[in-house]
Amino acid sequence: MKPDPGLYDYWPYHDRPKVVWPGGKKLAFWVAPNIEFYELDPPANPSRKAWPRPAPDVTGYAYRDYGNRVGHWRMMELMDRYGIRGSISLSVALIDHHPEIIQACVERDWEFFSHGIYNTRYAYGMDEAQERAIIQDSIDAVRRATGQTIAGWLAPALTHTERTLDLLADMGLKYTCDLFHDDQPTPVKTATGRFCSVPYSLEMNDSIVFNVQNITPRRYVEILKENFDRLYAEGETSGTVMCIPLHAYLIGLPYRLEPFEEALAYITGHKDVWVTTGREIAEYWSANYYDAALADIAAKAGAR
Amino acid sequence: MALDPTYLEYPRRRYGMDHDRYAWSLLKDRPKVEWPGGAKVALFIVPAIEVFPLDQKGQPFKLPGGMVTPYPDLRHFTLRDYGARVGVWRMLGLFDRLKLKATWAVNGRAAERYPYLLRTLAARAGDEIAAHGWDMDSPHYGGQPIEDETALVDRTLRALRDFTGQAVEGWVSPGRSESMATPDLLRAAGVSWFGDWANDDLPYPFHAAGGDLTAMPLSTDVDDRQILVEFRHSEAEFAQQLIDQFTYLAREAEATGGGRAMSLSLHPWVIGQPHRIGALEQALAHIAAQPGVWSATAGEIAAAWRARAGA
Numbered sequence: 001m002k003p004d005p006g007l008y009d010y011w012p013y014h015d016r017p018k019v020v021w022p023g024g025k026k027l028a029f030w031v032a033p034n035i036e037f038y039e040l041d042p043p044a045n046p047s048r049k050a051w052p053r054p055a056p057d058v059t060g061y062a063y064r065d066y067g068n069r070v071g072h073w074r075m076m077e078l079m080d081r082y083g084i085r086g087s088i089s090l091s092v093a094l095i096d097h098h099p100e101i102i103q104a105c106v107e108r109d110w111e112f113f114s115h116g117i118y119n120t121r122y123a124y125g126m127d128e129a130q131e132r133a134i135i136q137d138s139i140d141a142v143r144r145a146t147g148q149t150i151a152g153w154l155a156p157a158l159t160h161t162e163r164t165l166d167l168l169a170d171m172g173l174k175y176t177c178d179l180f181h182d183d184q185p186t187p188v189k190t191a192t193g194r195f196c197s198v199p200y201s202l203e204m205n206d207s208i209v210f211n212v213q214n215i216t217p218r219r220y221v222e223i224l225k226e227n228f229d230r231l232y233a234e235g236e237t238s239g240t241v242m243c244i245p246l247h248a249y250l251i252g253l254p255y256r257l258e259p260f261e262e263a264l265a266y267i268t269g270h271k272d273v274w275v276t277t278g279r280e281i282a283e284y285w286s287a288n289y290y291d292a293a294l295a296d297i298a299a300k301a302g303a304r
Numbered sequence: 305m306a307l308d309p310t311y312l313e314y315p316r317r318r319y320g321m322d323h324d325r326y327a328w329s330l331l332k333d334r335p336k337v338e339w340p341g342g343a344k345v346a347l348f349i350v351p352a353i354e355v356f357p358l359d360q361k362g363q364p365f366k367l368p369g370g371m372v373t374p375y376p377d378l379r380h381f382t383l384r385d386y387g388a389r390v391g392v393w394r395m396l397g398l399f400d401r402l403k404l405k406a407t408w409a410v411n412g413r414a415a416e417r418y419p420y421l422l423r424t425l426a427a428r429a430g431d432e433i434a435a436h437g438w439d440m441d442s443p444h445y446g447g448q449p450i451e452d453e454t455a456l457v458d459r460t461l462r463a464l465r466d467f468t469g470q471a472v473e474g475w476v477s478p479g480r481s482e483s484m485a486t487p488d489l490l491r492a493a494g495v496s497w498f499g500d501w502a503n504d505d506l507p508y509p510f511h512a513a514g515g516d517l518t519a520m521p522l523s524t525d526v527d528d529r530q531i532l533v534e535f536r537h538s539e540a541e542f543a544q545q546l547i548d549q550f551t552y553l554a555r556e557a558e559a560t561g562g563g564r565a566m567s568l569s570l571h572p573w574v575i576g577q578p579h580r581i582g583a584l585e586q587a588l589a590h591i592a593a594q595p596g597v598w599s600a601t602a603g604e605i606a607a608a609w610r611a612r613a614g615a
Contacts (some may be wrong), residue, residue: 029439037322039322040321040322040323041322043310045307045311046307052365053364053366053445053446053481054367054445054446054447055446055484056323056483056484058477058480058481058482058500058501059479059480059502059524060479061501062480062502062503062524063502063503063524063525065501065503066502066504067326069329069330069331070330070331070503070504070505071502073330073331073332074332074556081463082347092315093314096317096318096319096605097317097318097319097320097321097322097328098328099319100330100333102332104574114385117314117317118314120596121311121312124305125305125306125307126305126311127305127307128307129306130306130307130311130312133312134312152307154436175457179406210371210535214535214536215536216535216541216545217545217548218541219381220545253523253525253526253549254505254548254550254551254552254553255525255526255545255546255548255549256548256550256554258548258549258551258552259548299308
């Protein structure tokens with residue numbers, strides 16, 4: 001074990017090279033629905049139990065299943081109304097289980113990236129060959145179903161090994177959603193390849209908001225607006241990124257979706273917002289700002 | 305170090321679910337359901353009448369609301385009793401004033417512990433008595449010996465049927481706990497609907513040995529204990545969430561032309577408190593005053609759904 005993952009250098013959010021998003025926009029806004037499949041009776045991982053109760057853990061399973069049966073369509077149609085294309089954090093096995101959902105997202109030109117095979121199969125304890133196998137499985141499955149080559153990764157149930165990001169970069173992926181250290185894209189140090197972090201968010205993630213922070217649906221809307229207002233204002237200095245990670249089994253509940261719409265209306269109602277996807281942010285930023293970021297990081301590391 | 309190779313095998317990676325209990329289907333693709341009188345939302349309220357043993361074993365897991373401190377946990381034991389002694393009578397008054405039906409999910413053991421209450425509930429015209437397992441320290445669980453679970457189901461249903469003289473065809477497992485066999489045992493014991501799988505906003509057919517059960521969409525989120533005790537939201541926010549839940553479902557029903565079901569799970573020891581009951585009344589008064597609400601028992605909604613959906 002290491003005291004630091006060694007993925008990035010300290011890079012102060014101060015006097016950075018100015019980022020301007022396409023069209024002169026100040027804030028890149030993306031919504032990342034996690035479309036997940038949890039297994040009723042998954043094999044055991046030595047480091048983490050899939051469910052608190054012995055299988056079948058009906059409460060946890062049914063709770064997630066609601067998102068696919070009921071919540072997804074509501075969330076998707078709401079996003080349609082505000083012209084938001086989702087960037088899907090996908091349990092890729094869901095391609096086999098629920099192709100109707102995949103097809104609807106393909107028709108909307110949503111982005112697909114991988115969130116592992118199932119959200120009940122963890123990376124903990126995998127050797128390199130096994131971890132490469134789930135990455136390749138993800139690449140192949142999404143390509144077959146959608147024609148897209150995945151660029152992004154959010155680890156299944158946020159489970160990693162020390163080599164995860166090296167392997168993603170080596171296998172051609174372009175960005176990770178697993179790092180929460182910044183409000184702008186940043187370079188990620190990997191063994192091979194040019195790889196970056198696109199700000200996802202735990203603070204704005206409906207799962208953390210509702211089930212960890214125990215925040216009410218209406219307060220969630222206020223938090224989203226406050227988060228947006230600050231990032232939008234700071235985007236004048238240098239372009240920022242705001243992500244709303246969602247789970248249809250959470251936000252797709254009627255009593256949460258009823259107030260949530262206001263947040264999307266508010267954010268997309270501002271003129272200097274680039275409503276986009278994770279891949280587009282990663283590509284644009286990497287093409288235009290990656291080298292300047294590296295130079296600035298090096299310059300600031302040399303300051304004493 | 306590596307994981308066992310079977311960890312990267314996915315034998316149930318296939319179309320539909322990873323089990324055979326029910327068919328995969330999107331709510332939006334279901335046949336349109338018409339409720340009696342052209343109602344948009346069928347509302348079923350499910351208060352639980354629970355018995356929490358002081359000598360809780362908590363094996364293999366503790367059920368929600370169970371004892372917390374070292375034995376004897378008088379504070380939680382007596383607070384749970386408060387619900388059946390005091391809180392539930394406030395709820396009854398509210399349901400009467402608003403003319404709302406309730407589906408009482410009753411532990412089998414309540415017949416011996418709260419006979420006066422259970423007689424009162426069983427005598428209420430229009431309400432339904434459903435089974436809620438034996439008590440709040442008798443979970444159903446994966447790996448439970450089948451004889452033990454069969455005895456638990458039979459003892460629960462016998463206690464409630466003998467006491468009430470009613471058919472008792474509905475079931476909600478305590479803590480929604482199940483083994484792989486629970487639906488089969490329920491079906492064999494004459495249960496027609498159950499409310500353990502909170503994955504929908506409409507009833508659906510659930511396969512069991514001997515024939516289908518009707519799965520009733522009893523939410524684990526639209527629940528006083530979840531919102532007030534677990535999430536620690538205020539009473540006013542709880543009321544707002546109930547109203548939002550109804551408003552959204554009614555609008556969706558209107559837009560799609562097919563009815564929806566709204567459940568409300570309640571616990572007398574939570575919502576029956578003096579400072580909380582008013583918030584429930586405010587929310588339910590609002591909902592009951594809207595057009596297109598059908599207040600019914602879970603059994604009535606299940607039957608109506610089976611009739612209209614041709615299931």
